[in-house]
Amino acid sequence: MVQLIWDGLFVGAFYSLIALGYTLVYGVIRLLNFAHGDLYMFGAYVGLWLLSALGTVPATLPLLALLAVLVVGSLATGLAGVAIERVAYRPLRQAPRLSLLITAVGASFVVEYGVRVAAGPEPRVYPMRLDGRALTFLGARFTPQQLLLMGVALVLMLGLDTWINRSRDGRAMRAVALDQKAARLMGIDVDKVISRVFFVGSALAGAAGVMAGVFYGKVDFLMGFVIGLKAFTAAVIGGIGNLKGTMLGGLALGMLESFGTHWLGGEWRDVFAFGCLIVLLSVRPTGLLGAREQERV
Numbered sequence: 561m562v563q564l565i566w567d568g569l570f571v572g573a574f575y576s577l578i579a580l581g582y583t584l585v586y587g588v589i590r591l592l593n594f595a596h597g598d599l600y601m602f603g604a605y606v607g608l609w610l611l612s613a614l615g616t617v618p619a620t621l622p623l624l625a626l627l628a629v630l631v632v633g634s635l636a637t638g639l640a641g642v643a644i645e646r647v648a649y650r651p652l653r654q655a656p657r658l659s660l661l662i663t664a665v666g667a668s669f670v671v672e673y674g675v676r677v678a679a680g681p682e683p684r685v686y687p688m689r690l691d692g693r694a695l696t697f698l699g700a701r702f703t704p705q706q707l708l709l710m711g712v713a714l715v716l717m718l719g720l721d722t723w724i725n726r727s728r729d730g731r732a733m734r735a736v737a738l739d740q741k742a743a744r745l746m747g748i749d750v751d752k753v754i755s756r757v758f759f760v761g762s763a764l765a766g767a768a769g770v771m772a773g774v775f776y777g778k779v780d781f782l783m784g785f786v787i788g789l790k791a792f793t794a795a796v797i798g799g800i801g802n803l804k805g806t807m808l809g810g811l812a813l814g815m816l817e818s819f820g821t822h823w824l825g826g827e828w829r830d831v832f833a834f835g836c837l838i839v840l841l842s843v844r845p846t847g848l849l850g851a852r853e854q855e856r857v
Contacts, residue, residue, distance in 0.1 A: 562700040564818045570706055572814020573713040576807045577768040578791035579798075580720060581641075581761030587801035588737045588757050589653070594664040595644055596765055597788015598671040601781060603637040603766025604773040605675055611687040626688065626774060630712075633770045634763040640671075641762025642755050650751070676781040683780040686773045709771050716764060721803050733757060737801075793837055798848050805849030812848070
């Protein structure tokens, strides 16, 4: 039981970190950014290219090199997210929702197959991988590397929550989410706020991509599709638009997959998780912590 819980929390932490980008964008401009999962993949490849450029990392500096790559990879992915918003989404901000949705799908394919052209279709092995001797606690096996990655994910999530709720930028984001016209009248630069939202959300996805690369040791240009779908599912489970709900939804989805794999087998993992999602949304359509909203006319 302890092993199942640990495995679920570890995977769920990655889902939560990526899902926060979905919920940030949706919470501010009500857009489902389907390119977000591919930005996770792009961040993993940026980390791959940076580590390859560094060459052999000295044995005494692996964590320092990883931290530098994590920061640079996050910044690069954040800038890519801002570019997508500026080119693909901003001109269509007043267009029908269906136009934005189709554009988001198109942006996803542009990122996905752009990386395929640049890096090739074959999976790539990460130049650096976090390996370590497994430890045992209460019957559960884990590694210090898993604890490190979960700690980084937790710090990023708590930092985002603090920034949104206690900073001036966070207040501006909440104001834009409530009413863009009123926010403009109050002197808020709405375009700059939305760009900042895309930058932060994409940077979190890029950080998750780098961490996945150094942990699993392999990346490919399709790796963002499935985990992007699951991160979106995690946001829906927790209540899309609600940061704390999204974090909880990611952990809940990770636990569902862990227990589903144990009870039914690995091939039924996704069936069990998405089946539980259907049941949950039938009972509570707004998710665990979501609130009902009325569309402004």
